[in-house]
Amino acid sequence: MSLTLIPGAVPLSAWRAIHAGAAFALDPACADAVAAGAKAVEAILAKGAPVYGINTGFGKLASVRIEAADLARLQRNIVLSHAAGVGEAMPADTLRLMLALKMASLAQGASGIRPQTLAFMAAMAERGLIPVVPAQGSVGASGDLAPLAHMAAAMIGVGEFLVEGERVPAAEALVRASLVPLELGPKEGLALLNGTQFSTACALAGLFAAETAFRAALVTGALSTDAARGSDAPFDPRIHALRRHRGQIETAAALRVLMAGSAIRASHLVGDERVQDPYCLRCQPQVMGAALDLLRQAAGTLEIEANGVSDNPLIFADTVEALSGGNFHAEPVAFAADQIALALCEIGSLAERRIAMLVDPALSGLPAFLTPSPGLNSGFMIAQVTAAALVSENKQRAYPASVDSIPTSANQEDHVSMAAHGARRLSPMAENLAAVVAIELLAAGQGCDFHVGLASSPALERVRARLRAAVPTLGEDRYFHPDIAAAAGLVRSGALAEAAGADALPSICGD
Known part of the structure; x- marks a missing residue:
């Protein structure tokens, strides 16, 4: 039996069940909000004005404008550069909970990700792919950047997944699961990295x-x-x-x-x-x-x-x-x-x-x-x-x-x-x-x-x-x-x- 998560209205008992290993899926009703958020990002880009995280650099580099041809590279770069965690890998049950928390947040449509990106994460969860995330590296603001970057890196085929308790190179694990590494769209790298889901899961x-x-x-x-x-x-x-x-x-x-x-x-x-x-x-x-x-x-x-x-x-x-x-x-x-x-x-x-x-x-x-x-x-x-x-x-x-x-x-x-x-x-x-x-x-x-x-x-x-x-x-x-x-x-x-x-x-x- 799979839990159905209604984004924004998930009780603690459901999060506890997921931490204990329960299967879960997002309420299909969230699809409209996600699609609307993605279309809004497209419309914002079409206006041509600088918008943080979409066509600018990040953090102290927010004033640097990024050209349209480099937007996909920008999102990939933020994932790779921010995957700077150290220490032992976190337990699989906590990382699975982190993934579910991130999915429920993104599914509310306020992050601008595409429906196919959320579907990719759902497929990861369904097929038992748990990103390997080092325990140390977050200070708890601008979100849990380093830990979440390791999750996002695995999604694009870099880093490692835990598969039935075995650490497997991300690219290999995705092939085994019949998944193609994700290509990030505008805003998506930042949306995946920014947030408190690592701290909250712990x-x-x-x-x-x-x-x-x-x-x-x-x-x-x-x-x-x-x-x-x-x-x-x-x-x-x-x-x-x-x-x-x-x-x-x-x-x-x-x-x-x-x-x-x-x-x-x-x-x-x-x-x-x-x-x-x-x-x-x-x-x-x-x-x-x-x-x-x-x-x-x-x-x-x-x-x-x-x-x-x-x-x-x-x-x-x-x-x-x-x-x-x-x-x-x-x-x-x-x-x-x-x-x-x-x-x-x-x-x-x-x-x-x-x-x-x-x-x-x-x-x-x-x-x-x-x-x-x-x-x-x-x-x-x-x-x-x-x-x-x-x-x-x-x-x-x-x-x-x-x-x-x-x-x-x-x-x-x-x-x-x-x-x-x-x-x-x-x-x-x-x-x-x-x-x-x-x-x-x-x-x-x-x-x-x-x-x-x-x-x-x-x-x-x-x-x-x-x-x-x-x-x-x-x-x-x-x-x-x-x-x-x-x-x-x-x-x-x-x-x-x-x-x-x-x-x-x-x-x-x-x-």
Whole structure:
């Protein structure tokens, strides 16, 4: 089944499905707008007046007039000269999403490309041709020029495509797919290069991973609370109604559902002299709720950006005008990426504190380092150190990228957003967070195992069963790495939310 994308009105759930590998096609109704934009470019050229990007140079060279005989060469040259990226190639799923975002933007008819160019991109997507794009080289204004230039270069037969995971020279891959390298028309090179689709694709990939990790951390947080025989009184709805934050209210509600009916939790009420739990348990609604609100705000920004047109100049077919502006400036994406980074950092920070609490017998009441024989066995001692290392790494990465700027293009482009690397760091941060949450899952499951004869809630018992199907209880010390890897797989796959009952957990990107 193929998703039909209505340009300008694509929900985040569709972008997430494309990132996960879903087939997609543009709504045929967009054809008229695309054709009108292309005709407007022809009419503008016929007038003979200089128009940026159509018959002039680019950036600081915008005052240089280009003769009609050189217009095709101009567009090819901009692609080749701007394909100056460096570093490792981006993951195929993110690049596929970038291609879909660019197609949806071009399909709104404001970029002046020809229908056959959009059809060429659709054929690439359908036949599994993913341009190889180096990760580094964009500063997030005048668009993601270098990354998008690598995409455009592959379309004209230069560079490489990923074909079923194999890197293939672009010209060869096009032949295999029965496609002829594209010859760019006026404005088309610039239209393909200019825009925020690389930054936006990276930010969306980070957002999708953040949502999965957030929901998993709610589950492991509830399981840790049970393992420590913590109180659910801090999750009382009356507390959170008084503060009024939506995310906090929803997070507390989810924790109540996750813990409802737990015999371990009920045991807290008998003979427990503790008056209040540590903040890592008691303040979960406040911290996780704030992260939820932040992620939702970023999701709203990215949904708007994904549906917008962000190249330059923009073509207005109804008045036959080309207007130069600054929609390529990715400041909204940079801010959204910084928000996601902060949320990823804090979710992990809180989870690590719960791990540290569980391994400390003075706080948890459990055996030291969650091992039946402390001393002879080290148990979770170094697993907690690993979590601490990953959290500190995320703290270093969470510094806002958007506060940085460096002038480019001989000071013509004198303020840039740094959205590209701000967004690019999110997936590695989400990977770190998945590992932290995985360690908490192992620790919390181990902690609950010590409460012999007492069951957790139905929801958390399903989570424990899912964990134990992959990782047995830790008795004697063993090679720990495979346990963490297996648990991280459960976190990344969404299996924890599924086992607990996904409907009870807040969503960020919709169904």
